[in-house]
Amino acid sequence: MNERALNKIKHTEDQFIERTAENMAAFGVSGTVGRVLGIIYLNKEPLTLDELSHATGMSKTRMSQVVREMLDLNIAEKVFEKGARRDKYNVEQDHYQTFISLFSANWSKIVSRNKITEKKIRRELLEALEEEGLTEEIEARLNLLLTETKRWLEYYHWMDSLIEFFESEEIFKHVPKPQSDKD
Missing domain, CATH: 1.10.10.10 (Winged helix-like DNA-binding domain superfamily/Winged helix DNA-binding domain)
Incomplete structure (x- = not known):
């Protein structure tokens, strides 16, 4: 038995x-x-x-x-x-804290790496825009890419806020832990 x-x-x-x-x-x-x-x-x-x-x-x-x-x-x-x-x-014995740690660690790395890349791309695009003799089409494409890099950077800042939302445990005010899992 x-x-x-x-x-x-x-x-x-x-x-x-x-x-x-x-x-x-x-x-x-x-x-x-x-x-x-x-x-x-x-x-x-x-x-x-x-x-x-x-x-x-x-x-x-x-x-x-x-x-x-x-x-x-x-x-x-x-x-x-x-x-x-x-x-x-x-x-950590708390599954919720483990989730937050993993979520934060992974996304923080991705966000940080991508912010650096986007800033570099933005600088390169601005330099390209300063070149003389650009056609309207090329200038329009460069401006479109600049707009996209701005959107990406805004997205990464939003991700930073989301990571902070989890790390501060503010998330539990909006999505509470089940009663049995509360400290």
């Missing part, structure tokens, strides 16, 4: 870890990060790189890279444990 229940628990935990890994793809994050996130989440306690390596079958070097990526995404944190000789890592 116990063995059957233990097998069901193991199967369910494996399913949870795989669903977490698949969900990470929606954020542009590797399944490996998702698996590690799921493993730490289910453990409910911080784990060392050795423990994570053992749980995943990955090398400690690869696990270090995965944990570093998780730290960069703000979905894991290094935890100090008195008396522990090795670093331990934990993850």
